[in-house]
Amino acid sequence: AQSVTQLGSHVSVSEGALVLLRCNYSSSVPPYLFWYVQYPNQGLQLLLKYTSAATLVKGINGFEAEFKKSETSFHLTKPSAHMSDAAEYFCAVSSGTSYDKVIFGPGTSLSVIP
Amino acid sequence: NAGVMQNPRHLVRRRGQEARLRCSPMKGHSHVYWYRQLPEEGLKFMVYLQKENIIDESGMPKERFSAEFPKEGPSILRIQQVVRGDSAAYFCASSHSGGDREQFFGPGTRLTVL
Numbered sequence: 001a002q003s004v005t006q007l008g009s010h011v012s013v014s015e016g017a018l019v020l021l022r023c024n025y026s027s028s029v030p031p032y033l034f035w036y037v038q039y040p041n042q043g044l045q046l047l048l049k050y051t052s053a054a055t056l057v058k059g060i061n062g063f064e065a066e067f068k069k070s071e072t073s074f075h076l077t078k079p080s081a082h083m084s085d086a087a088e089y090f091c092a093v094s095s096g097t098s099y100d101k102v103i104f105g106p107g108t109s110l111s112v113i114p
Numbered sequence: 115n116a117g118v119m120q121n122p123r124h125l126v127r128r129r130g131q132e133a134r135l136r137c138s139p140m141k142g143h144s145h146v147y148w149y150r151q152l153p154e155e156g157l158k159f160m161v162y163l164q165k166e167n168i169i170d171e172s173g174m175p176k177e178r179f180s181a182e183f184p185k186e187g188p189s190i191l192r193i194q195q196v197v198r199g200d201s202a203a204y205f206c207a208s209s210h211s212g213g214d215r216e217q218f219f220g221p222g223t224r225l226t227v228l
Binding site for chain 1: 118147149155156157158159162170205207216217218219220221222
């Protein structure tokens, strides 16, 4: 069984500062990992995903995440926050098998202070 | 090239009525997922369907909730005898296949039970 925890339900950063959103997972098999973003009153959009290739994954809008097996982590980072990054971010995990669902974390709300 | 369509976008029901939520997956996608998002909470998996089959319904309440994905037409999430606690945003996602495949989300249906 898989599970996901996201440390910090709310994170605030200044515009131009580093964004770091934490995600830790639990999985009995090699995981597939995802980060999604949700803007107000919208559905989720995929930022990036890890599927056992390179451990450093680059996504859209300047975001990237690094898979660290020893730490069971998949933290999301962006070097310089922009006002438009303010949104809810969800980390998710699946086993990667064809008929396995994706499990989402509780989400982290990112605020960007001008 | 339409994305995942959900209708209605907003649905108001009185206690005891039935709610029907529709989801049309992206063209070519045969896997559909339903999630529920309560205010200030993350996404909770409800059910995973493939055409004419329920793959995983472990997140569905045992009573009043049902889902289908017929050979023709949209996927339907049905909630019978709605109660106030059913008020939430319901998101549908679709994918080309399960597991590691990206899920594309619809804009959601916001159900309000009076």
